[in-house]
Amino acid sequence: MKGMRKRFGGTLAVDGVDFEAHPGKVSALLGENGAGKSTLMKLLYGVHRPDDGEIALDGRPMVLGSPRDAMRLGIGMVFQQFSLIPALTVRENLALVTQQAPWWIGRGARRLRVLERHVRSIVPEVDVDSRVSDLSVGQKQLVELAKVLLLDARCVILDEPSAVLAPPEAQRLWTLVRDLAARGLSVVLITHKIKDVQACADEVFVMRGGRLAGRGRAAGLSDSAVVEMMVGQAPRAVENSQPLPVAALTRLWLKGIDAGGARDIDLQVRAGEIVGVAGVSGNGQTALAEAVAGVLPLEMGEVILDGELIRAPRMRPRIDPRLGYIPEQPMVNAVAPELPLALNLVLKRLTALPFLPDTGALTRQATELLKRFDVRPANPQAQAQWLSGGNLQKLVAARELSETPAAVVACYPTMGLDVAASAQIYEVLFGLACQGSAVLWFSEDLDDLLRYAHRIVVMLDGRIVQDVDSSATNVMQLGAWMTGTAPPAVSELASGRVPALAEPA
Ligand SMILES: Nc1ncnc2c1ncn2[C@@H]1O[C@H](COP(=O)(O)OP(=O)(O)OP(=O)(O)O)[C@@H](O)[C@H]1O
Numbered sequence: 001m002k003g004m005r006k007r008f009g010g011t012l013a014v015d016g017v018d019f020e021a022h023p024g025k026v027s028a029l030l031g032e033n034g035a036g037k038s039t040l041m042k043l044l045y046g047v048h049r050p051d052d053g054e055i056a057l058d059g060r061p062m063v064l065g066s067p068r069d070a071m072r073l074g075i076g077m078v079f080q081q082f083s084l085i086p087a088l089t090v091r092e093n094l095a096l097v098t099q100q101a102p103w104w105i106g107r108g109a110r111r112l113r114v115l116e117r118h119v120r121s122i123v124p125e126v127d128v129d130s131r132v133s134d135l136s137v138g139q140k141q142l143v144e145l146a147k148v149l150l151l152d153a154r155c156v157i158l159d160e161p162s163a164v165l166a167p168p169e170a171q172r173l174w175t176l177v178r179d180l181a182a183r184g185l186s187v188v189l190i191t192h193k194i195k196d197v198q199a200c201a202d203e204v205f206v207m208r209g210g211r212l213a214g215r216g217r218a219a220g221l222s223d224s225a226v227v228e229m230m231v232g233q234a235p236r237a238v239e240n241s242q243p244l245p246v247a248a249l250t251r252l253w254l255k256g257i258d259a260g261g262a263r264d265i266d267l268q269v270r271a272g273e274i275v276g277v278a279g280v281s282g283n284g285q286t287a288l289a290e291a292v293a294g295v296l297p298l299e300m301g302e303v304i305l306d307g308e309l310i311r312a313p314r315m316r317p318r319i320d321p322r323l324g325y326i327p328e329q330p331m332v333n334a335v336a337p338e339l340p341l342a343l344n345l346v347l348k349r350l351t352a353l354p355f356l357p358d359t360g361a362l363t364r365q366a367t368e369l370l371k372r373f374d375v376r377p378a379n380p381q382a383q384a385q386w387l388s389g390g391n392l393q394k395l396v397a398a399r400e401l402s403e404t405p406a407a408v409v410a411c412y413p414t415m416g417l418d419v420a421a422s423a424q425i426y427e428v429l430f431g432l433a434c435q436g437s438a439v440l441w442f443s444e445d446l447d448d449l450l451r452y453a454h455r456i457v458v459m460l461d462g463r464i465v466q467d468v469d470s471s472a473t474n475v476m477q478l479g480a481w482m483t484g485t486a487p488p489a490v491s492e493l494a495s496g497r498v499p500a501l502a503e504p505a
């Protein structure tokens with residue numbers, strides 16, 4: 001791609017960018033939220049027409065009118081926002097793409113069987129007859145990936161595929177990506193994670209403000225050099241990262257909850273406490289979060305907030321203004337994509353208001369909030385669906401975390417956020433804990449959990465199988481609990497300890 005340019009109204013999203021992908025190589029595309037990464041790749045996939053610039057494949061210039069053109073030329077893309085149809089099963093979703101699958105896969109039923117086998121090889125634990133809405137985010141991500149790989153692409157674009165993947169799943173993704181490159185495909189990997197770059201990138205492109213801020217061979221780049229290219233300065237450390245004393249008072253109490261995939265959940269989160277939930281996706285985390293948030297009805301048990309029963313079986317689920325909730329997949333679960341940002345920011349209060357507040361006040365409040373959470377563009381009239389993935393996440397955080405809730409349920413709140421924006425969200429969560437909120441925080445990043453949570457619980461097969469002080473564990477041990485393998489012996493954990501020699505006979 002040469003001299004690519006794309007404007008949306010007043011925003012110059014991509015501004016004269018050169019980009020290359022080579023067979024057998026993985027090109028990582030990095031950059032802060034709203035830098036233009038997704039837009040650049042949507043130009044390559046024919047979703048948007050460039051205002052200027054050239055695209056050439058094997059040296060031949062081409063014009064892409066639609067994703068269908070791109071697919072025909074062997075370009076496939078997995079989007080940041082999922083494109084599977086939730087109400088259909090995995091098999092039905094696959095049937096929808098069989099039309100576009102290459103001829104050698106065969107016809108009709110046989111074709112579908114080949115596709116299913118293929119998906120099984122990538123996500124063996126997923127039953128092709130299960131409904132997509134029942135899959136975990138990580139599983140959906142891998143099915144999306146399988147779907148695109150089916151199209152016999154020569155160039156695959158993955159837009160933040162690792163955002164929600166826990167370490168074992170991320171490993172699988174990396175292996176898959178390296179395999180693709182080894183088979184001679186050109187892979188483009190959009191990511192915010194330095195670990196992805198280390199694990200599989202050959203070349204790194206960094207975008208900032210619509211322009212190319214730098215490029216280089218992955219092998220020669222230090223982490224700090226990458227981060228500096230991304231944000232234009234050395235990253236700021238999160239202050240207050242020392243755990244605070246926690247009050248004895250329980251604010252959020254989950255009593256014997258059964259709901260969906262979550263079983264037997266007993267958990268108390270105290271005032272000022274951040275409890276991290278670790279687990280490979282699909283082990284009941286979504287059900288647990290949704291049950292507390294009031295999205296999923298309880299089959300058994302109770303949720304008590306500040307001594308008041310707020311959820312129980314047969315109780316009508318309702319939004320509780322004292323509870324801040326950041327769900328998975330915010331575009332689907334947390335915003336009205338076609339409404340302006342100003343209305344999205346008051347969505348939770350709309351039903352409580354006797355009449356629509358006057359738009360002047362609404363706009364002023366929204367502008368202030370958008371600025372405070374650094375949502376770009378900070379334009380209250382913009383539609384939510386125009387925001388970049390990371391900025392959408394910031395929008396939801398602005399609504400859910402700005403009014404000092406009694407308790408917070410945050411599912412992957414930094415998903416898709418760049419380094420600076422993630423630090424900002426951690427500061428907000430930390431600040432809320434300091435003010436006495438009880439925070440239940442689901443994360444795939446064990447290092448972050450260990451750093452910022454007071455306590456970590458591990459979920460496996462819907463149950464909480466461990467509940468530990470974050471200072472008393474480490475990544476290896478958490479990983480073992482998450483996968484249900486035996487934790488390494490304590491002697492192995494204490495690094496550098498030399499085993500004692502046996503007494504000579
Ligand atoms: N359809 C659209 N209409 C209007 N503006 C858009 C549209 N798509 C993207 N933009 C704007 O273009 C800019 C670049 O967005 P893009 O989605 O490419 O960023 P990104 O680098 O992928 O960010 P993120 O890491 O948050 O996903 C942003 O300012 C965004 O608001």
Ligand SMILES: [Mg+2]
Nearest residue numbers: 038080388389
């Ligand atoms: Mg994006």
